[in-house]
Amino acid sequence: MERREFIRLSSLASGFAAFGGMAWLLQSCKKMDMDMMGSYVNVIEGKFEWDLVIPPVVNANSASLTAQSATSQLINEKTSRVLGYHVGLLGPTLKANSGENANIQFQNQLSEETNIHWHGFVIPANMDGHPADIVGAGGSFNYNFSIQQRAGTYWYHPHPHGKTASQVFKGLAGFFIVSDAEETALNLPSGEFEIPLVFQDKRFYPDFSLNYSPKPSEVMTGYLGQYILVNGRYAPTHKVASRWYRLRMLNGSTARVYNISFSNGNNFYVIGSDGGLLTAPENVNSLLLAPGERADILVNFSSLSVGTEVYLQSNSFNGGIQGSQSFKMLKFIVDRQETDSFSLPGSLSVINTISESSATKTRNFEIKGEEMAAGHGGNMNMQGMHTINNKLFDINRIDETVQAGNTEIWVFDNSMGDEIHPMHIHGVQFQILDRTGGRGVKIASEKGWKDTVLCMPGEKVRIIMTFPNYPGKFVFHCHNLEHEEDGMMLNFQIN
Ligand code: C2O
Ligand code: CU
Ligand code: CU
Numbered sequence: 001m002e003r004r005e006f007i008r009l010s011s012l013a014s015g016f017a018a019f020g021g022m023a024w025l026l027q028s029c030k031k032m033d034m035d036m037m038g039s040y041v042n043v044i045e046g047k048f049e050w051d052l053v054i055p056p057v058v059n060a061n062s063a064s065l066t067a068q069s070a071t072s073q074l075i076n077e078k079t080s081r082v083l084g085y086h087v088g089l090l091g092p093t094l095k096a097n098s099g100e101n102a103n104i105q106f107q108n109q110l111s112e113e114t115n116i117h118w119h120g121f122v123i124p125a126n127m128d129g130h131p132a133d134i135v136g137a138g139g140s141f142n143y144n145f146s147i148q149q150r151a152g153t154y155w156y157h158p159h160p161h162g163k164t165a166s167q168v169f170k171g172l173a174g175f176f177i178v179s180d181a182e183e184t185a186l187n188l189p190s191g192e193f194e195i196p197l198v199f200q201d202k203r204f205y206p207d208f209s210l211n212y213s214p215k216p217s218e219v220m221t222g223y224l225g226q227y228i229l230v231n232g233r234y235a236p237t238h239k240v241a242s243r244w245y246r247l248r249m250l251n252g253s254t255a256r257v258y259n260i261s262f263s264n265g266n267n268f269y270v271i272g273s274d275g276g277l278l279t280a281p282e283n284v285n286s287l288l289l290a291p292g293e294r295a296d297i298l299v300n301f302s303s304l305s306v307g308t309e310v311y312l313q314s315n316s317f318n319g320g321i322q323g324s325q326s327f328k329m330l331k332f333i334v335d336r337q338e339t340d341s342f343s344l345p346g347s348l349s350v351i352n353t354i355s356e357s358s359a360t361k362t363r364n365f366e367i368k369g370e371e372m373a374a375g376h377g378g379n380m381n382m383q384g385m386h387t388i389n390n391k392l393f394d395i396n397r398i399d400e401t402v403q404a405g406n407t408e409i410w411v412f413d414n415s416m417g418d419e420i421h422p423m424h425i426h427g428v429q430f431q432i433l434d435r436t437g438g439r440g441v442k443i444a445s446e447k448g449w450k451d452t453v454l455c456m457p458g459e460k461v462r463i464i465m466t467f468p469n470y471p472g473k474f475v476f477h478c479h480n481l482e483h484e485e486d487g488m489m490l491n492f493q494i495n
Contacts, residue, residue, distance in 0.1 A: 041321055043201070044226045046235025048311075048331035050076065053231050054195065055175065056086075060096035060147075066107040067114050067158070067172060075227060075234040078208040082232075083110065083171040085156075089232035091174030093196055094156070096147050098180035104143040108135045113160050114167055116143060118176060119292065120154035120274055120429070120451045125472020125494070128426055131161035132395050132473070149429070150349075150449070151183035152276030153196070153248040153294040161395060161489075165254050165481035169212040169223075171232070173198065173252045183277060186345055189246040189298070193340075195238070197312075198252040199289070199329060201225030202234075219386070219482045220369055220419060221321060222255020228314075230330045237331040241338035242304055246271075247297050247312075251289045254481040257322055257420060257454070258329075260295065261286040263311035269344060272296030275429040275449025277349035282444035286315055290422035290454040292479035295445050298344065301334055308334045319420055319456060351448055354407060354431050354464045362409040363400060365389055367455060369419040369483060385486060386478065392487030393477070399490035404469040409433065411462050414455040421483065423461075424452040426474040427494070430465035452479055467494050 065085040072088040074080050085091025096102055108114050113136050117129030123145040126133065135141045154176040158167040175196045188194070202225040203211040214223040227234050251258060262268065262285075269281035274294050281298065289295055304310065312330040317323035370385040386392075391399065402408060410430075412423045415437050429449040432442050438459035446453070455461050477489030 041224050041324075042226060043228055043325055043327040045328050046075075046227075048235045048237045048328070050233055050236050052236040052238040052330065053233050055090055055093045055231060057095050058092040060094040060102040060104065060176065061100055062103055063092070063094055064105040064107070065091055065116070066109055068109040072171075072232065074202065074229060074232060075204070075208060080204065080208050080210055082210065083167060085172060085174055089171035090198065091156070091172070093175040093177060095177050095179070098147055098149060098151060098178055101146050102143065105140065106135065106143055107140045108137060111137050112163060113137060114158045114163065114172070115141070115160055116156050117159040117426070118143070118145075118154065118156050119424075120152065120294075121145070121147070121176075122149050122427060122429060122468050122470070124470045125427065125474060128474060129159045130426075130473060130475060131159050134160055147178055149178065150276035151178050151180040152272060152274070152449075153177055153250065153296055155250055155252070155294070157252075161393065162485060165223075165485045166212045168252070168481060169202070169254055170210055175248070175250065177248070182349060186348065187342070188271070189244045189340075189342060193244065194246040194248070196248045196250070197230055197330065198250040199258055200229045200252045201256045202227045202229055214482050219486050222420070222480050223482050224256055224322070225253075228327065228329045235331075237333060239335040240301055240332045241336045242302050242306070242334050243338045243340040244298055244300050244302070244342045247299060249289060249295045249297065251291050251293050253291050255291060257291070257317075257319060257422075258289045258314040259286050259317040259323065260289050261313055261315045262299070263313050263328065266299070266310070268297045268299040270295055270297050270444040271348055273445040273448045274451045278448040279349055279351050280347050281344055282447065284444045287445060288317065288443060288454060290420070290452065290479070291481065292422055292424050292452040293445070293454070301332070302339075304334045306334055306337055310334075320418075322420060354466060356409065356433065356464065358407045359409045359464060360406050362411065364411045364413060366413045366416075367421045367423065367478065367488070368417055369421075369488075386483040386488035388488055388490050391490060393489040395491075397491060398473065398493045400492040402467045402492060402494055404467050404471060404494050407464065407466045409462055409464050411460060412453065412455045413460045415458055415460045418457045419483075420457065420480065421455045421488070422452050422479040423455055423476070424479040425465070425476040427470060428465050428467060430463040433462040433464050435459055435461045471495055
């Protein structure tokens with residue numbers, strides 16, 4: 001949140017108290033919201049003239065990542081100062097096989113503290129990048145853990161409380177792809193036919209430097225950018241052959257939800273989500289992808305003739321101002337005829353359903369973002385309006401204590417809320433039992449292992465998980481990073 005904005009509003013508000021105080025403030029907040037919507041929420045489509053960049057691949061069992069500042073061309077030939085884990089926006093794609101060790105030498109060359117969180121990994125608490133485990137400016141840390149989980153599309157990003165959102169926004173994020181024998185045996189499209197895609201919306205100052213400065217009203221809606229970057233490039237194009245492709249998609253935005261689809265209306269197959277492969281491909285023609293979530297899809301371009309252009313886009317959806325617009329994000333051009341022998345497998349993997357009867361406890365979490373004036377009475381404190389069970393994040397307080405090996409049901413209750421909350425739990429993969437209210441169903445990507453689940457306004461989502469034998473302190477939070485920074489995060493302790 002922009003501190004100055006808050007102070008300005010506070011002093012104005014006290015000055016105008018005699019003229020009806022809060023009502024006046026509410027009016028001006030509404031006006032500010034309108035200004036914001038007019039100028040920033042609408043996505044500006046580009047010309048799709050620049051090539052898609054595929055991040056370099058680095059073996060996770062001997063990697064070095066250095067958080068650093070550099071310049072990069074994000075929009076056309078314009079140069080922006082960005083952060084990255086290598087020179088430029090984002091970081092390399094780390095790769096490893098299940099059963100191997102990750103050994104990552106991390107250097108912090110920023111002028112502020114940071115750390116790395118391995119989103120989706122089931123690993124010891126001291127390796128998870130808890131907000132309390134910080135690497136100071138100029139410091140370093142060796143992340144070393146064994147990868148004991150299924151093949152899947154995971155990712156990494158910083159987690160220093162109060163700086164997570166701005167550091168992610170400025171470019172600190174990368175893919176971490178895990179493979180295993182089961183997945184390899186499926187012979188899914190690979191090499192140049194397997195493409196990681198991270199979607200991020202950005203705002204820029206007129207000089208094309210990145211602008212991360214959420215106003216109070218934007219902490220509510222989420223900080224939405226007008227320019228959609230795919231792999232760190234605005235409006236890119238990618239040449240494809242007329243055959244099957246595997247797209248590993250990550251929503252690395254701070255707040256924006258995408259409704260993934262293709263401009264020709266073609267269907268595609270969801271084969272995996274946050275925690276790896278589904279049991280069978282799910283045939284869809286659109287898919288909601290919330291911040292933090294991943295979707296692994298197969299798309300068949302074989303019926304398209306050479307020269308065909310097809311866009312990956314986000315369709316409008318039922319989600320307030322977030323869903324109000326359809327926009328194109330990436331252009332595919334079929335530039336060659338090619339026949340492949342791939343055929344869609346009927347089944348992909350085995351997922352053992354965790355039975356509800358094995359749960360020893362159910363915990364309810366009311367997830368809430370107050371309207372601007374509601375949460376702070378007369379004292380005009382704009383911060384800390386996003387809560388879980390009415391609590392704000394306290395780095396030292398343990399909010400929930402669970403037992404390693406125990407199975408629990410957690411309920412994220414947004415039934416009274418009017419904001420979008422993608423809820424994420426560290427250190428564990430869960431299954432979604434059901435969703436009531438709102439959409440009322442599980443979507444295609446929710447039929448496998450998950451670490452982040454979208455709770456739309458009016459929805460109550462029940463999940464089930466078994467805690468691993470990694471004692472220590474982990475966090476769970478809203479992956480709308482403006483909400484997270486505003487306090488929508490709690491600690492849980494595994495004993
Ligand atoms: Cu990707 Cu705690 O987050
Ligand atoms: Cu995480
Ligand atoms: Cu939220």
